[in-house]
Amino acid sequence: MRLLFIATLILALIPMQSFAHAWMKLRIATSEYAPYTSTDMQQDGYINHIIADAFLETGVEVEFVSLPWEEALEATLRGEYDALSYGNFVRSREREFYHSNPISAESLVFYVNAEKGPKTWSELEELKDLKMGMTQGYLYNDELAAFIKDNENVIQRANDKENFQALIDGEIDIFPIDELTGWYLLQREFSRGERRDVMTIKPFVSTITTHLLVPKGTADSQLVLSLFNKGLEELTLEGKLTRFKRLLKEGYYQHPQKKVNYDRR
Structure with missing residues (x-):
């Protein structure tokens, strides 16, 4: 709780763009689900690009670790990762995870x-x-x-x-x-x-709606959730979410050797 209070105070007093260096690093489990998440894609995919930039808005650096979906889910629940990218909103999952504010629809x-x-x-x-x-x-x-x-x-x-x-x-x-x-x-x-x-x-x-999933019951879960939601709000205000969606439709997030022509949908 003390760390959450300090972080909240920092976010309230310091403009987002003033973070020159990360003051916190997180490890986030992810999976191969192109074009939203994939280590073969630019920025690790569309959703992971948003997640990384949202955390960066609050001075937090992110490392993505790619695993099969069920392994990623279980490892995050065991506390091996700070969050999971990503999940649709499902009520039954709320017993174990916090859903962030919506990333996309x-x-x-x-x-x-x-x-x-x-x-x-x-x-x-x-x-x-x-x-x-x-x-x-x-x-x-x-x-x-x-x-x-x-x-x-x-x-x-x-x-x-x-x-x-x-x-x-x-x-x-x-x-x-x-x-x-x-x-x-x-x-x-x-x-x-x-x-x-x-x-x-x-x-x-x-x-x-898609969400960052933050496991409940860990010491920093509320902090991680608050930081991400704050950063996501900043991206929205800056118009970056609209830009990232445009990049998605233009085919920016895709495997360089297996490109898809999105205009032919």
Whole structure:
């Protein structure tokens, strides 16, 4: 509490741009989830660029450590890392993590097998007899988390690419993923013919907000959360979040040897 008080006092008295050197260093667990987080991308990906710059606004330096998602989640809960980048807002996660203020808002959509899948939907109950692919360890939103829990037709795979392959091969009928990640992955990893075998359906599932996840119960958790939220506020006021979003749409955050033409979406 004393450290939090001192940090709050510093932030209140010193303009953000006056921090010439880091007074605090954090280690943040992350995962490979292009184009939002990836060690192969500029600035470690779009979300990590925002996180690093938000902390820098408050004089905090960040080191990202890339791990498989479930390992990153468990290691952060054990206190090995100060925070986790990143997670969608899911209420059940609030028992163990603080959600930062929203970093971005994205559209969660359903991809379906173009031949076997439905052309539209209105309620999750309509989809209960379909084979739905899910990525292990992911909580998409509260409604889907509840749907997954009690549905025997949900098939979990290790990653999004495997789910798309299963969708193309007709092993599953439907797969939820955020729209940009799905489009990006299909462009990078699959042929034009394979991409014709899948499509999105309307309406989109929901708008999901992304957050830095800070583990509860550690000595500095409230401090880390406060520093990040303060820095994120500064980025918003300075117009940098708008700039970073533009860079995302222009294709700045991508693998240098596997570039994707975002204008062809």
